[in-house]
Amino acid sequence: MSLEALYQEIILDHSRARNGSGLPPQDTIDATGESHQLNPVCGDEITVRVTVQSKAVQSLRWQGSGCAISMASASMLHELATTLSARDLQARVDAFRQMLRSRGTTQGDPELLGDAASLEGVSRYPARVKCAMLAWVAAEGALEQITPAMDTGNGAAAPDAGGENEAMTRLIAPTKG
């Protein structure tokens, strides 16, 4: 597989654009959730803040640093999220995760994932899957703070025993030493 399939032009563009990056001082609205995720493999970190009003995502912004994949992925997530219901956003996170876990067998669906569909090539690079997931796991965490799991349709994303999903969440969630 060629490098170009991993770093598509659109990915490099997003990685430089970093749309939605920067967290303005926070108003204390009930419907805001924030989650911080660390990729233990590289030490890169991201914080995602999601605001929901009337079950619709009002804004998704983020702050962090990392590789081109992780930055592009956060930028794409930002663009995708703002038009969705909270429940829909969770569904897109699930679809994105499924694509990345597929080891190249699932194509990205631009209808569902917007520009993030272009990250499909990442699924062939297991070491980089965490990069692409980082912002999305953080978004999931932020959503959970706002609405109980059922509300976002989170049931579908429940970790299946021993699956990559759970392993990843476990890995990404640092345990205090």
Next chain:
Amino acid sequence: MSLEALYQEIILDHSRARNGSGLPPQDTIDATGESHQLNPVCGDEITVRVTVQSKAVQSLRWQGSGCAISMASASMLHELATTLSARDLQARVDAFRQMLRSRGTTQGDPELLGDAASLEGVSRYPARVKCAMLAWVAAEGALEQITPAMDTGNGAAAPDAGGENEAMTRLIAPTKG
């Protein structure tokens, strides 16, 4: 090499005879030394008691249990020791050690070692060298209690750096845990 070279008839005889075995209640004479040695590989133990008068070995008796080699070796040591000066006994211990270390290259000298010369075959079985040495190391320890090292000519037996001699003494001397 055949088993018969290891277990010569004379060795099996000694192992059954166990000459000099049994420690009578001890009179407190200054010139008596006693040393207890443990073979950590098998857990077998032996205590050797040596009495010296006018620099001559008065008696060498022992108590312990172990394999045929170790019992025969103690029995032979008992027979050898009683006619010797303390200094000579140490010299025989040195000669015996050298024979056992030789990996089959040194023949036992019956003039020097008496029946114990028949243990020469043990040197081809590194795992059994400790068996044959056990009583002799104990005798050495007992002698040291009686006379300062110089008196017994012990200088020659000083552990040479990294040599088997030292390694063995170290192994045989248990360290309190």
Next chain:
Amino acid sequence: MTVNNDLHAVLAQPAGLTDDDVRIIQQDFPALHQEIHGRRLVYLDSGATSQKPRWVLEAEREFYETCNAAVHRGAHELAVRATDAFEDARTTVAAFVRAAPEELVWTANATAGINLIAQALGNASIWAERGRGGQEIRQLALKPGDEIVVTELEHHANLIPWQELAFRTGAVLRFIPVDAAGSLRLEEAERLIGPQTKVVAFAHTSNVLGSVAPVHELVQLARRVGALVVLDACQSAPHMPLGLPSLDVDFAVFSGHKMLGPTGIGVLYGRRGLLDALPPVHTGGSMITTVTMERAEYLAAPQRFEAGTQPVGQAVGLAAAVQYLDGIGMDRIHASVTVLGQRLAEGITAIRGVKLLGPPAGEPRIGLAAFDVEGVHAHDVGQYLDSLGVAVRVGHHCAQPLHRRLGLSASTRASAYLYNTTDDIDEFLAALSGVRPYFGVGK
């Protein structure tokens, strides 16, 4: 990799292994095709360490020749391959004992696994004392007066680490005694295991007696009082189908080298959730999230317990070993080895002046038998058998207290595995009959 074509025929059979099957299996084991002192090698020391099939040696070699790199790091292709091979090995070995990959920690050997648990519990005790960690740490901590229960038949590896943990925490070590025949006195276990018991640790099968512990009963007693159960599966994992979760133990350990795998690798199984609650023991690279000069935060299990470069080649080798075992079938291996164990027990019992240790012939035992030859020291027995090409183990088999209880300082042990035929057993028995005459005792 080498494929032993005849093996397919063996695998087509329904149950057990005939001597002909075994002879086909033997073809895969180069070490068995040696002459020792001019005699065919009869290797009956698998309880100490097993021989390795070509399949395992080649898996390890192939790893080094095509995938070798540091795992969980680096973005390059070899690193990806190495990581895949390493984690696939974890999944394979975990499945072998019906566990999830996250429940499996690689260790250097079984001894290291038991030490890891004992030291982690010791660390929990210090952490709790100093207010570090949460509720779960305080629950795991041992306090003076708490008790650790082992049995009198344990291998030193499952005894001394607990002595040291007791010393360290002020807990008291107690033990379930065995009777003069070596059987665990279960009624004593009932008396011993009480509310003060925090850990119950025991061998699944004894490496001296060949007996199988009443796992279910002991687990019940421990569960009743909320004690952790640690299973030493060193002698069971190689020989019988093992489902650790269904045994309901909290921790278990075994060693790769006793089950066709390379040296330098062992396994610690920990019930899901429990491993994550334990403090780490070894610290260093690849087990942290954030490190400052002052402090470190630790990853979840299994990484939390895998500091530094792991035995990757050996993990791959062990995975190949369990594939080989599974290929033949653990139930067939179990059946076959049980038959050999009984043949050993019967044959040994029939020899005058030789005393079998452990369960009498006809009673359950795994494929090993230790015995005492009256009037001949175990090391001499072993040396004599060796001269006839028969390799056995002699000594206290790292179970001094048990030997002392049985009134012995050493014994001789013959232990069989999937590559031993009944002929091997019979050759051994014939050789054993010659021992006392040779040493001139019991005439």
Next chain:
Amino acid sequence: MTVNNDLHAVLAQPAGLTDDDVRIIQQDFPALHQEIHGRRLVYLDSGATSQKPRWVLEAEREFYETCNAAVHRGAHELAVRATDAFEDARTTVAAFVRAAPEELVWTANATAGINLIAQALGNASIWAERGRGGQEIRQLALKPGDEIVVTELEHHANLIPWQELAFRTGAVLRFIPVDAAGSLRLEEAERLIGPQTKVVAFAHTSNVLGSVAPVHELVQLARRVGALVVLDACQSAPHMPLGLPSLDVDFAVFSGHKMLGPTGIGVLYGRRGLLDALPPVHTGGSMITTVTMERAEYLAAPQRFEAGTQPVGQAVGLAAAVQYLDGIGMDRIHASVTVLGQRLAEGITAIRGVKLLGPPAGEPRIGLAAFDVEGVHAHDVGQYLDSLGVAVRVGHHCAQPLHRRLGLSASTRASAYLYNTTDDIDEFLAALSGVRPYFGVGK
């Protein structure tokens, strides 16, 4: 075993290694003859782990096929062969660092070696507190207020175990800082190392900067106050002739896998006498003299630290590795790798937007160089280089505090070994020049 006949010609040469020499050496390394993404593999990640010559793989295999048995036990022929192979390996590897065999303890890796020392010192502290052991234990014990000194550039393996020891004993961990360029501030070391200092631990050569520590100066400072010196020789043992006794350190560790050996084996060197004074850490079989249900008495070093079945196959493999290294000559390897390190440093410095870490080109460095590519994350750099067949390491290289000090969270590292040619370096440099253009930065 495979003999590479051309190697004899290489060995006939007086000093250093030409590219032609290296190409002959490469023939012994099967892993290097692979295509990665259709390109010749240029392996520049030996700082993480080295590739293995056939000689090593075959030594290990030969051991399993002809000598495999439990060591230090059993009276049979294979056990004798295994014990000989195992102890001969110890003698060989000890001689490689000019040590005596009893000064060398096998460990699972370097990380385990440092943990062993730190935990043994922790045990000494508990023993002393509880009145166990003699005078030497009390001397080794750490008390609240005692200090452990490390440096700011340590690998996590030589940092976190000391953090945990400090936590456990109440001692204070202090560190010798580096300046903005990464150089150790020796004047600070002089200030820091005082009568309260009990341990000084530092890396011989930095796995990020490639710099060599002022061993002599630091040892002097430690000796002045009677502190123990622990040397992390992980990156020096593979690359330079090493005489540990003459460096006058008390302890040193290194890993087999970084010096042509298998995974799963490392070495702890301890000055004679000192190892015997330390309490054991792992307990179990083969390290005891007498065991009762209540207590155990321990053997002298090295056995005292080698509980359970040892990595025998790996020890044999590591001995073969150091034989291979010695066959070529550590001074020639050192000379060759130093040339490659300078070529790396010079080449990297010459690329616009790429910043070399550690000593500038022309100053002493071992055969590795880490760098920062402005505007491109290290993982992307690594991925790009991988697509051209160049394998490097990316990340914090288990040295987060150092990276933080340098204002980075990650870097990319190219590390060379005896099997790398100057062509390898040049291919890497050419690839590196393409990184920023590819990611569209710095136009």
